[in-house]
Structures are given as structure tokens and as C-alpha cells.
Amino acid sequence: MDSHSTMNSDNPGKNLARGAPNRSTVKSFASQLIIALLPLVICLYILPCSFFRFSPGEVLNIEDRVTIEGHERVQDGQFYLTSVSVQELTAFTLLGTKLGRDNEIKSLRSVVGGIGDLSQYNMSTAKMMEISKNTAIAVALRHEGYPVESTPLGVIILGILKDAPISSNARVGDIIVECNGIQVRNKSDLKNSLSSLKGGEEVSLVLQRDSERVEVRTEVIQSHEDEPPILGVIAPNYYSYRFPMQVELDVGGISGPSAGLMMTLAVINTLRGGGLAGDLKVAGTGEIFDDGSVGPIGGINFKVMGAAETGMRIFLVPRDNYPEIEKFPAGLEVYPVSNLDEALKVLEERVAKGE
Numbered sequence: 001m002d003s004h005s006t007m008n009s010d011n012p013g014k015n016l017a018r019g020a021p022n023r024s025t026v027k028s029f030a031s032q033l034i035i036a037l038l039p040l041v042i043c044l045y046i047l048p049c050s051f052f053r054f055s056p057g058e059v060l061n062i063e064d065r066v067t068i069e070g071h072e073r074v075q076d077g078q079f080y081l082t083s084v085s086v087q088e089l090t091a092f093t094l095l096g097t098k099l100g101r102d103n104e105i106k107s108l109r110s111v112v113g114g115i116g117d118l119s120q121y122n123m124s125t126a127k128m129m130e131i132s133k134n135t136a137i138a139v140a141l142r143h144e145g146y147p148v149e150s151t152p153l154g155v156i157i158l159g160i161l162k163d164a165p166i167s168s169n170a171r172v173g174d175i176i177v178e179c180n181g182i183q184v185r186n187k188s189d190l191k192n193s194l195s196s197l198k199g200g201e202e203v204s205l206v207l208q209r210d211s212e213r214v215e216v217r218t219e220v221i222q223s224h225e226d227e228p229p230i231l232g233v234i235a236p237n238y239y240s241y242r243f244p245m246q247v248e249l250d251v252g253g254i255s256g257p258s259a260g261l262m263m264t265l266a267v268i269n270t271l272r273g274g275g276l277a278g279d280l281k282v283a284g285t286g287e288i289f290d291d292g293s294v295g296p297i298g299g300i301n302f303k304v305m306g307a308a309e310t311g312m313r314i315f316l317v318p319r320d321n322y323p324e325i326e327k328f329p330a331g332l333e334v335y336p337v338s339n340l341d342e343a344l345k346v347l348e349e350r351v352a353k354g355e
Contacts (some may be wrong), residue, residue: 005211006054006196007339008015010088014145017024020226021191023236030256031112034057034334035334039200040138040179044231046283047166048070050092050107051085051088052089052104052105052106052107053085053087053088053089053090053103053105054084054085054086054104054106054236054299054302055083055084055087055102055104055302056082056084056085056102056302056303056305057080057082057083057085057086057285057302057303057306058083058200058252058254058306059080059081059083059250059253059306059307059309059312060081060083060084060251060254060296060308061077062079062080062081062251062259062262062263062266063077063079063247063269063270065249065250065251065252066247066248066249066263066266066268066280067247067248067250068142068245068247068248068271068309069246069247070227070245070247071271071273072273073270074159074269074270075270075274077266077274078269078277078278078279078280078281078282079262079265079266079269079276079282079283080261080262080277080281080282080284080307080310081251081258081281081283081284082258082262082283082284082303082306082307082314083254083258083303083306084298084303085167085260085302085313087251088118089105089235093201104302107277109339111330114131119351120159120160121159122255123172123281124158124172125255125256126187126232126255126256127156127158127172127173128158128256128257128300128348129251129254129256129259131236131238131257132256132258132260132263132287132288133152133249133251133260134239134241135239135290136249136259136260136261136263136267136288137241137247137249137263137267138150138239138243139264139278139288139290139292139340140263140267140271141244141245141267141271142265143292143340144267144268145246146245146253146271147244147245148241148242148243148244148258149241150223150237150239150241150242150290151239151241152185152186152195152237152238153175153177153185153208153238153239153240153241154176154177154186154208154235154238155175155176155184155186155190155237155238156173156174156175156176156236157170157171157172157173157174157175157185158172158234158235158236159172159233159234160232160233160235161221161232161233161234164221164231164232164233165218165219165221165232166205166216166231166232167232168218169216169217169307170205170207170216170233173209174208174209174214175207175209176190176205176207176233176235177196177206177207177237178206178207179193179203179204179205179206180193180203181204182206184269186237187236187237190235194220194228194229194230194231195229196221197220197229198229199220199229199230200219200222201219201220201229202217203217203218203219203220203231204216205217205218205231211268213280218231237290239290244261247267249266249267254321256284256297257287257295258285258287258298258299258303259285259324260287260294260350261284261285261286261287261288261294261316261318261343262283262284262285262286262290262316263288263341264288264340265282265284265340265344265347268344276347276351277347277350277351278351278354279310279314280313280314280347280350281314282313282315282316282347283285283306283307283310283312283314283315284307284314284316284317284340284343285297285300285317285318286317286318286321286337287318288308288340291337291339292339293340294318294319294337294339294340294342294343295320295340296318296320296321297321298325299319300317300325301324301325301326301327304317304327304328304329304332305329306331308329308331308332313331313332314333314335314346314347314350315332315333315334315335316335316337316346317335318335318337318338318342321336321340322334322336333353335352
């Protein structure tokens, strides 16, 4: 027994072969494995994974950000716009996100739809906010009796279908001003100029791109024979406005068209020197159009939650969005409206109650 013991101590290599691995070898292997996996871990932590988390966003006092030439800023403003927070996720943040009423996960495809990539989507929503600001100012000034000159300039491209032929030579922000030699002032003009064409036929367009005009040729697309041909773009009417005074609206990093109604109300309240909402805190959402109508928006439930969590009393919502609301929080009065006049009537009646 003693001789066997002595032989083992004299031959450590033989002892290693028969027993457990040397600790230094294990540590070395673990270190190498960590080093090998570290780039993967970093990528999973910092690289986006084409999923987004939606939740209630900022509730912003818009009157703090309204500046009108010749009018004092309203102190302790009562009008607030609501928003949706959109966070681009990595693999790690995706796994760590708890789903619930105040969290929703959406894929990149469901966010941008068929209109290109995330970059185009961001450009589109930024342009929508720019249009929304000008429209809100125009509608508010007109309502208060100020002269506003508006000129229809055409239709502005805010989205382009990925597979549409026009995607190769048009950009978000281009304004279609002519189609096959016919002036395009609005969507009806564009639709009429395309009505006689068939899918695959060529069309000539003139685009206003910044300060220059660009001529392009493309093909129309047609899903079915009984459907009218289209270019494959999202393109609402676009107007140029001339205001009688300087009006500025600063909404920070919020984009999209959904702040239109609340910006309109804030401008009207500033023009009147305050008092439009009494002592009530009024939040809301809704796209505003040149005729004063209020259109539906996305993320309505997150916006209702955001308004309730920040102590709002009144919430104005586009009538088309009202059926989508899943829960009406206690203490928050939700009113559906179809246009600016209806929104003003709600405020007038609520202020008259003196509550």
C-alpha cells in the first residue's frame, strides 16, 4: 500500500489521468468559453431584434409650448396632449418585458406595415407632425375669425409600398403635383388621372422635392380588375398656409398626427387669453383636418391610461376610436368628438357645470 502511494506521488501525470481534471484547466476552459461567448452576449444586449414595446407615453402640457405673436402665453395651461411610448427592444429586453394592459409587444412588420423600413416610418411620422402643426394653427385661427390663406399644393407622399414600382424613384416628403400632364391639387385629381389606366401601364409624374421639381416615370399597380389602379403610396392632401401672425408649437420629440386636436384647442385658448377649460385639466388625442374634422389615431388605450395616471379630468377622443377603449378609468370623463365644434361644446358644457 505504501509503495503504491509513493508511486502516485512520484507520477502526478498518471494521477491526473485517473482522477478529476486539474482546477487550473477547468478555469482556463471557462475563461475561454466566456471570452468566446462575450461578443454574442453583447450583441444580444445592444442590437435591436425587430420588436417594439408599446406603453403609455408622455402627457405634455401643450400650452407651455405655444407662442403666438402679440399674445401672452397662458399660465397654468389646462390642455395636455397624450402619446405612446415606443421602445425598440433587444433580445434581453424582449425576454425581460412583462406583458399586461400597460405593455404590448409588436413586431417591426406590424409597426411599419408594407410601407418600407423603420427609417421611412420615422420620416413619415415626423412629416405627419409637421403637417399636423400647420393644420392645427390654420383651423384655430380660422375659428377665431383670423384670415388664413390656404393653397392646395398636391398630395404629399408619407408612405411607399415596398413592392410598388414607384418605390425606386420617389421619397417620403415628395409632393405629387402633376400626373400624365394633369395638375394634381388633391387626392381626387390624382385618382381621376389614374382611372383610365390598367395595372402595369406607365405613368408620368412631376414631384416637388424640396425646392426642385423632379420628373419620374413609373407603373401603376392593380390588385383586381374591378379595382382602380394605384401608385402604391400613402398620400394625403397637402396645403400651403399663410398666417396673419407668427405661431409656434413645440412638442419636443413627439411625432405623428395625433396631437392635432389638442394643439388646435391650445392655440384657441391662447388667442382668447385662457379660460376655455375653466379649472379642468383636459387631455385628448385625434388628428385634425383642414375642415375641422377629427380623425382616428392609434394606441388609444395607452393614451387613456396615461391621461388617468397623470390626474386628467377630461379626455377628448375621436368618435371612431371610442368603441376601442377597453377600460374607462375612474375619475376620467371620456367624450367622443367628431370635429372641433363638438370638442368646444363639451368644454363649454363642462365649464358651465362649475364642477
